[in-house]
Amino acid sequence: MSRKPLMTVTNIAKKFGGFRALDGISLVVEPGEILGLVGPNGSGKTTLINVISGLYYPDHGSIHFQGVDIARLPMHKRSGLGINRTFQIPKPFKSLTVQENVNLAYHYGKNSVMAPDEALEFVNLSQYRDHLASELNSSQQKLLDLARALATGPKLLLIDELAAGLNHQELETVANHLKNLSQQNIALIVVEHHLGFVNQLTERVIVMNAGKEIFQGSLSQAAQDPTVAAVYLGTGT
Numbered sequence: 001m002s003r004k005p006l007m008t009v010t011n012i013a014k015k016f017g018g019f020r021a022l023d024g025i026s027l028v029v030e031p032g033e034i035l036g037l038v039g040p041n042g043s044g045k046t047t048l049i050n051v052i053s054g055l056y057y058p059d060h061g062s063i064h065f066q067g068v069d070i071a072r073l074p075m076h077k078r079s080g081l082g083i084n085r086t087f088q089i090p091k092p093f094k095s096l097t098v099q100e101n102v103n104l105a106y107h108y109g110k111n112s113v114m115a116p117d118e119a120l121e122f123v124n125l126s127q128y129r130d131h132l133a134s135e136l137n138s139s140q141q142k143l144l145d146l147a148r149a150l151a152t153g154p155k156l157l158l159i160d161e162l163a164a165g166l167n168h169q170e171l172e173t174v175a176n177h178l179k180n181l182s183q184q185n186i187a188l189i190v191v192e193h194h195l196g197f198v199n200q201l202t203e204r205v206i207v208m209n210a211g212k213e214i215f216q217g218s219l220s221q222a223a224q225d226p227t228v229a230a231v232y233l234g235t236g237t
């Protein structure tokens with residue numbers, strides 16, 4: 001049975017000055033699927049997340065989310081439609097407590113299905129609920145960022161480099177949690193350098209280089225692709 005895509009990104013371009021950070025990239029995300037977005041530093045992964053979440057508008061191209069072109073909607077409107085994100089460098093309200101941070105996101109979200117306590121439980125931060133966000137270490141701040149994104153009730157969650165700084169056990173727990181979200185029909189785009197983490201999450205990756213897709217398929221297929229090996233895995237000739 002064919003389903004309608006949750007999001008269709010078509011031919012997106014984004015320049016900074018004369019530099020093409022995104023150069024005609026397209027992708028499709030189905031409801032509840034996990035898509036890995038990988039590639040070398042500077043290949044445009046975070047820029048693509050920024051353009052999908054509404055931090056930047058693209059110069060060209062369209063982004064259809066549940067049939068609506070959102071490419072020029074502001075970030076809060078996209079969030080209201082069910083697109084939310086985490087940041088490579090988390091941005092909690094540091095002078096608020098952990099609980100207050102998640103409460104605020106919950107209050108702001110229009111589709112919330114996960115209550116603040118549940119979101120904190122989900123990322124194993126319940127015992128820190130009364131701590132100021134500034135008291136958390138950097139990996140805990142990443143988990144708080146994830147809890148805030150979850151509390152808004154996303155249909156599509158954009159996750160930017162969550163794995164860095166998490167220990168082996170935290171990674172395994174978070175991977176299981178993310179798979180659980182996907183089973184609840186929340187789609188995920190996971191930008192990540194930790195390929196073992198990506199491999200735990202999904203079979204489908206897009207490899208980017210210089211603002212373009214250079215490969216789409218499974219990570220194991222990507223490892224055998226000569227172009228990917230040359231530009232990303234460092235094993236090309």
Ligand SMILES: Nc1ncnc2c1ncn2[C@@H]1O[C@H](COP(=O)(O)OP(=O)(O)OP(=O)(O)O)[C@@H](O)[C@H]1O
Nearest residue numbers: 016020021039040041042043044045046047048088
């Ligand atoms: N706001 C900006 N102004 C100018 N240049 C930018 C801006 N944002 C990104 N870039 C440039 O666009 C290119 C792509 O950056 P981006 O952060 O999207 O890459 P990335 O694949 O996420 O890299 P990394 O894996 O290192 O996080 C880089 O050369 C970066 O310097």
